[in-house]
Amino acid sequence: MTDADVHIPVxxxxxxxxxxxxxxxxxxxxxxxxxxxVLARDGGLRLLGDxxxxxxxxxxxxASLQTIRTGRRLSTQEIAERLRHTMGAEVPFLGDGATPPExxxxxxxxxxxxxxxxxxxxxxxxxxxxxxxxxxGPAGTGKTYLAVAKAIDAMKxxxxxRIVLVRPAVEAGEKLGFLPGDFQQKIDPYLRPMYDALxxxxxxxxxxxxxxxxxxxxxxxxxMRGRTLNRAFVILDEAQNTTVPQMLMFLTRLGEGSxxxxxxxxxxxxxxxxxxxxxxxxxRKLDGVDGIGMVRLLxxxxxxxxxxxxxxxxxxxxxxxxAHAPGGKPQAADGKPRA
Numbered sequence: 001m002t003d004a005d006v007h008i009p010v011x012x013x014x015x016x017x018x019x020x021x022x023x024x025x026x027x028x029x030x031x032x033x034x035x036x037x038v039l040a041r042d043g044g045l046r047l048l049g050d051x052x053x054x055x056x057x058x059x060x061x062x063a064s065l066q067t068i069r070t071g072r073r074l075s076t077q078e079i080a081e082r083l084r085h086t087m088g089a090e091v092p093f094l095g096d097g098a099t100p101p102e103x104x105x106x107x108x109x110x111x112x113x114x115x116x117x118x119x120x121x122x123x124x125x126x127x128x129x130x131x132x133x134x135x136x137g138p139a140g141t142g143k144t145y146l147a148v149a150k151a152i153d154a155m156k157x158x159x160x161x162r163i164v165l166v167r168p169a170v171e172a173g174e175k176l177g178f179l180p181g182d183f184q185q186k187i188d189p190y191l192r193p194m195y196d197a198l199x200x201x202x203x204x205x206x207x208x209x210x211x212x213x214x215x216x217x218x219x220x221x222x223x224m225r226g227r228t229l230n231r232a233f234v235i236l237d238e239a240q241n242t243t244v245p246q247m248l249m250f251l252t253r254l255g256e257g258s259x260x261x262x263x264x265x266x267x268x269x270x271x272x273x274x275x276x277x278x279x280x281x282x283x284r285k286l287d288g289v290d291g292i293g294m295v296r297l298l299x300x301x302x303x304x305x306x307x308x309x310x311x312x313x314x315x316x317x318x319x320x321x322x323a324h325a326p327g328g329k330p331q332a333a334d335g336k337p338r339a
Contacts, residue, residue, distance in 0.1 A: 004051035006058050009044040015068060016040055019061055019079060026080055030057050032213040033083060084158035119301035120146060130293035132260045134283055137297025138312040143263035144237050148197040151233035161231040165194040168221040168241045194218050194237060221246060230255035239264035239279040241271055247278025
């Protein structure tokens with residue numbers, strides 16, 4: 001990592017205020033997204049941080065200054081949106097000889113995540129068109145991975161300001177009390193799959209920066225009580241292990257400008273036998289509600305080792321074809337019961 005110290009001269013206090021935002025909101029955003037410190041010094045702005053990220057921020061701020069100096073009004077919110085669109089960028093503007101309006105930022109993004117099956121394609125499309133999406137299906141169908149990929153894409157496009165990844169800390173054969181460490185260390189194993197998806201989809205520096213600044217939050221379901229999540233992409237994984245009251249509590253956290261994805265495998269419920277799964281209950285009650293999408297992934301959508309798909313089919317067959325149907329009813333790919 002190469003450190004950089006760049007000075008951007010400004011012609012007035014008003015220019016500096018516009019770039020920094022009210023109460024330095026844009027300066028904080030730059031710190032969150034790129035790990036770059038912005039200081040008002042010596043008649044300008046001083047940028048301190050990794051050279052690649054400093055270069056990206058410098059290009060955005062200098063281009064914004066050029067726009068302001070042509071006489072066009074540029075709000076701090078517009079500058080903030082420009083900064084959000086640089087998420088993960090570490091390369092300069094193209095065409096150094098171009099005039100400011102013609103300069104474009106080339107953003108370095110992870111390899112695009114694409115659907116590998118027809119069911120996954122329906123899932124991606126459903127997340128584009130619905131505010132709340134339920135995705136049910138067996139292990140290996142990409143329920144969590146695609147949801148996290150969609151959340152990162154929404155962040156990069158400036159559609160949301162944070163990602164919240166949630167899992168119920170339900171014991172599956174092991175008691176929490178027997179695991180070593182404090183409470184956070186005890187629940188980390190339950191949250192590990194969420195971290196794994198982030199590791200695959202984000203480079204190490206961006207991942208660490210987002211986690212450290214709470215742009216990405218990974219937490220157990222119990223931490224959701226009493227919160228309202230605005231402008232967030234919220235994912236509830238392993239939702240088959242929620243109770244009915246927990247599911248209702250989670251769904252009502254949805255705030256303004258937010259999206260929710262709920263994923264789970266109805267065949268892997270670890271709740272006591274007398275407790276109804278919140279996932280099965282929600283699918284029954286909410287199917288057909290405006291704004292809520294239901295996606296059913298099947299054994300043919302498994303994208304892990306080919307043997308995994310055959311394992312799923314064998315277990316499903318042994319269960320009489322009902323293993324993956326919420327509420328005990330076989331379902332089609334759109335989440336509606338089959339006749």
